[in-house]
Amino acid sequence: MALVVGGVFLVRQYRAPDVRLAGLPAGGVVNAAALDKGGVAVTAPEGERLRGAEVTVDGKRVPVRGAGRELTVGLDGLGDGTHELKVATEGSMLGGGSELTRELTVDTTPPKLAVADPEGRSLRGPVTVRGRAQGATDVTVAGRNADVGKDGRFAVKLPRPPAKATAVATDAAGNTAREDAVVTVRRPLLRAVHVSGQAWASDQLREPVLKLLEEGKLNAVQLDIKDELGEIGYDSKVPLAKRTGAAKGYYDAKKAIKEIHAAGGAVVGRIVAFRDPILASASWKDGHRDRVVRTPDGGPYGAGSKYGSLSFTNFANKDVRQYHLDLAAEAAKLGFDDILYDYIRRPDGKLSGMSFPGLGKTSPEDSITGLVAQTRAVAREHGAFLGVSVFGIAVTRPKEIAQDIGALAKQCDYIAPMIYPSHWAAGEYGVSDPNSHPYPITKKSLADFVKKTRHTDAQIVPWIQDFSLGVSYGDAEVAAQIRAAADDGIHSFLLWNPGVRYHGGALKPMQ
Template sequence: MTTLVLAAWFVRGELALSTELVGLEDGAVVSDVTAQATAVRVTASPADRVQGATLLLDGQPVGGQASRQGDELVWPVPPGLPEGPHRLTVVVPRWGPLGEASKTVSFTVDRQPPVVEVTAAPAPVAIDTPVVVAGRTEPGAVVRFGDLQASVAPDGRFELALPHPPAGLAGLVVTDAAGNAAAAPVRVPVAYPPSAGVHVTGAAWSYGPLRHGVLDLVDEGRVNVVELDLKDESGVVNYDTAVGLAHEIGAVERYFDLHEAVAELHDRGVRVVGRIVAYRDPVLAHAAWSRGWRDWVVQGPTGEPLEADGGFTNPAHPEVRRYNLDLALEAADAGVDDILWDYIRRPEGALDQMVFPGLTGTVEAAVVELLVEGHGPLRQRGVFQGASVFGVAASRPADVAQDVVLMGHHLDYVAPMVYPSHWRAGEYGVEDPDGQPYEIVAASVADFVRVLAGSGVAIVPWLQDFSLGNDYGADQVRAQIEAAASVGVGSFLLWDPSVTYTSEGIDPR
């Protein structure tokens, strides 16, 4: 009788034997990335019976890939499993004729990143307008943009609401159920306001007669934009900045109070463009060299500072970019409407005679890095970002490392300097550019229109209101404005280093 009771108890125990697979859900989809973070743990009840367990992958023992750790059998999912469906089975034998206890989970290995289709960017929108980015991808995926996240509907559609148009080529990141990720570049162009503007130096703004001449243009309705120099070609910061480095290196000249200047112009209904000369900076270059910060400076082939234009700072150095960006963000917080970068290029001359310490890619990419770093913070403040470029940059981007297409990914507008006096005879088939302002401006601006077509980047050419060869007056100024308009570009900025503009050449708007 005792033997029968013990036998019955043993049989019941064997029949009650069970096993579980923990760490891999039945029906799971994994990639190599998620597989590396996945370990399957096999348990049994009673716990000690896991010692006799066998783990099978697609019917074949996993062998030494699994290890016993206490009362568990642990199998790290190995990378490199063939794509497609798999079955993982654990088998725990029972006594004799009672068979075995088993558990099976099915899973799929998927290494293919999700396919993402983003709806074509809409027409340019206001810089401070919320936008919705929509598209289609795999059902079950998750769409992220920074801290924002959207789920994907069963039909694969998604919508992601953004508080304002994203800067640059914004990267949506789509992650599928397996953990595969794909980046989808998104560009939402912003509408740049029609602009008729003039350049004003810090010294000119501080001098009553010149300032009043500019304000007369405003009051007469001839211009709606005033470009004020924040940091100029000499490296001088023209206002009492709070950026510490500017004071440390002796760069500050207090020509005007930035808040007061912006408020005065805004009261007259004028937009304010803050011009920052980026890499041509003799003050910073000399100060950095004297302090032993030699990698801040563009150098010659034997390690001496390159004295081009009085001193060029190194676009590959993050602290050089930080200094310029600190000034830009300070100005944005003071109310300027745009930051217009100038001398955002390498020095002129043979590239093989220049050394950019720390440069790891191309000089063109290093030049653009400041635009990449600046576009997001400026966009968050509702401030446009533009860049002045050589007139030849549309056709010869390597001349001074101004790749207009690459730059355009991180700009709201490009300001090509197409001054007729600066062109060589025969450029664009124009025999005498300085004597034919209409022809050379129409041809050169049309080239920028061609290069930037479809990008959403506005074009605001710099035009000439000074004499360098031929005498320039109202007819020449008007001819340039009409030439740009003839190829679809209605905005412009006028340059006169003496800040004495030819009002008769600018029709009231």
């Protein structure tokens, strides 16, 4: 550059700016993450600009993006190994350019990670996750650091078994590998009877159930959290339950759990999910109409059905889903040993006559399975098992009510099929009169559930009919169903009687 100052001719030498390489991980290694971000950055000092920069890698020109004092050098397709990066900037007619040469090491190969699926003994005790991460310098499991041996083997002790424990292995270059370990904790033998919230508040109904526990004929009580009316049996603190008036306070949850535990039983908390007239009616009235299953023309679904309109909430609605996640979390924190969903389905009927706002392109089956998976994570966090009650027909006809047994079995601890003999049509499974023949219809229908869930960790805990509907049921009929389940290799069960009066003579003391 030339200037004339006070008659004196001055010459200032132009000097191209020194450039620097930025954006490399420690050690100058380009890892997979750097390549995913588009490459590495070349920068000039503050106040300087890069002019006409030409960038080559191993002598071949590569594309650059940006302007001013920073350029991004594209390294797409660059293989692992050592490479030479050269950045040359042009000078002026009175000054030379600047050149930067750097040796780059590209390493995009992640560690080899393998994690074993552990089996825990209890949801409220520790579990150890083991594996091997060859080439890793650091390993975490569920966010906890692991000690990595010279051969890459590691072990991490978790205070409680999550449904899924994610292991992350990182090498010196910063490349990572991830793998999920599915933690299995099998639900121990479960033999329970259904008790509604109001029934538990009745000495006349509660005491016989406690006696069956004390006699060793049962080892659990299924106590309703939220029932078919949408009523919550205890004084729930879940905000939506308070706002809608669903929390009734028929029983003291902590006291009931303590009493059942003292009698030697576990407590299975039943949540009737989407049959919920309280939430449906309150939501419709308050203008939250997408919480409700709709007709194609926008009205509430169910008019003329056995349930009536404003009886089913919309499983695809985020508020409805969160309501059930909140109830499950609250119950597990209170000490319920299991969360058991019921009516976790769409209404029966033609799908063309229903609308589920928010469902989008997701199928009803996948949407419901997704909520089950979310609930399992919540329940597991607080040490509770998760069961899912399903229709008997769902094992062969999953789309009729959106219960995909194979998919659900992968996201819960047990499937509870409602295979009541009185609910089967004549001729199902080749049984002419299922209600009068409880053994064959139970055995044949449960065999399908065993087959459908064979490649999952879910157990089968069937609902057994202990009520009369068309045919009188007593000790013999209840015992026949229990025997049929046992002949299918199923020794757990839940007895259902809406009046909460059970045939203890059908039950044998457990060994």
